[in-house]
Amino acid sequence: MFQNYSPTDTCPVCKGSDTELFDRIDRKDYFRCNTCSVIFLDRKSYLPFEDEKERYAQHNNDIYDSEYRMFLSKLYDPIVQKLPAGANGLDYGCGPGPALVHMFREAGFMMDLYDPYFFPEKSHLDKKYQFITCTEAAEHFYNPYEEFNTIDGLLEKEGWLGVMTNFFDESINFKDWYYRKDPTHVVFYTEETFEVIASTRSWQCEIPSKNIVLFKK
Numbered sequence: 001m002f003q004n005y006s007p008t009d010t011c012p013v014c015k016g017s018d019t020e021l022f023d024r025i026d027r028k029d030y031f032r033c034n035t036c037s038v039i040f041l042d043r044k045s046y047l048p049f050e051d052e053k054e055r056y057a058q059h060n061n062d063i064y065d066s067e068y069r070m071f072l073s074k075l076y077d078p079i080v081q082k083l084p085a086g087a088n089g090l091d092y093g094c095g096p097g098p099a100l101v102h103m104f105r106e107a108g109f110m111m112d113l114y115d116p117y118f119f120p121e122k123s124h125l126d127k128k129y130q131f132i133t134c135t136e137a138a139e140h141f142y143n144p145y146e147e148f149n150t151i152d153g154l155l156e157k158e159g160w161l162g163v164m165t166n167f168f169d170e171s172i173n174f175k176d177w178y179y180r181k182d183p184t185h186v187v188f189y190t191e192e193t194f195e196v197i198a199s200t201r202s203w204q205c206e207i208p209s210k211n212i213v214l215f216k217k
Contacts, residue, residue, distance in 0.1 A: 013038045013144045013187065014196050025175050036196035038144075039168060039188040046142065052184050053117045056095060063099040072100045072164075075135055078208040079162040080107065082216075087130040090114060092151060093137025100135055125150070131160040138165045139185045144197075152201050152217065161203075161215040165189055 010017050016035030023030045029042040047055070062068060083089075088110040091101045096118045101111045112127070113119040132151055141147045151161055166179045168188040174180055180188065194213045198205035204216040 011036060011038065012040055012142070013189075013193060014200065015145055023174055025180075030174070030180075037190040037192040039174070039190075041186040043142070046186060047183055055184055056117055063097055063102045065099070068097075068099055069103060072103060072135060074209060075133060075162050075164040075212055076100060076103055078212060079131065079133065079160055079214060080104075080109075082160050082214070083109070083131055086110065088112075089131040089133065090124060090127075090129045090154060092132050092134045092154075093140070094119060094135075095137070100133055104133075125154065127154065128156045129154055129159060130156055131162070133162045133164075135162075135164045138163050138189065139179070139187050141187055144187055148197055148201065152203075155217045157217060159217045161217070163194075163213045163215070164211060166211050167191060 011019050011033035014033060014036040016033050018034040019031050020034065021029060022032035022039050028045045030039055031042065032039050046052075086108055089104060090112045091098055091104075092114055094101060094113045094115045096115075098113050098115075098119070101113055104111045112121070112124045112129075114121060114124045132155060134151070138144065138147075155161060166188075168174070168177075168179075168190050179185055191207060191213075194207070194215075195205055197203075198215055201217075206214050206216075208214060
């Protein structure tokens, strides 16, 4: 998803070279970076573009579904407290049902959408935003280092980035983890990973609740 992955021996998140095989499951290799503690899938096991898009299109993300909105509120509630009234934002990797965008617009915020499959409006990548949301998208990034650099360039100074993704920790049985079993999920972040992502770009980082991270530029 997003920018093309180029063959490399380095970590796709921090570009560190201290990586090792973490697990081999169903003929898929997963690697761990000892610098940022991320786990990532071998690029040879990525889905073809059309297969990936088809799977995304099957997601039932109804913008008026109350349960889905409650799920998104885990990110919406903490980040909205950081923003001035009417701030302009971008939902980066919004998918086919951008419910979060509607939630912000209903509250008086200005929101653009970007998704390479469903809302590929490249002009939005030439703008600056006071905040960016990335909900259940970062785990799909083929090249997270470049994606977070792109987001950094889109954020105004003092701007906020909110990310929602399931964090991995040692209490999780990786082989049986439902999040790993989704074939479109290729990167599995830890709290340490997000701290490295922040320090690399001189961002502030806070984790207000489980599976939610907020960055301030």
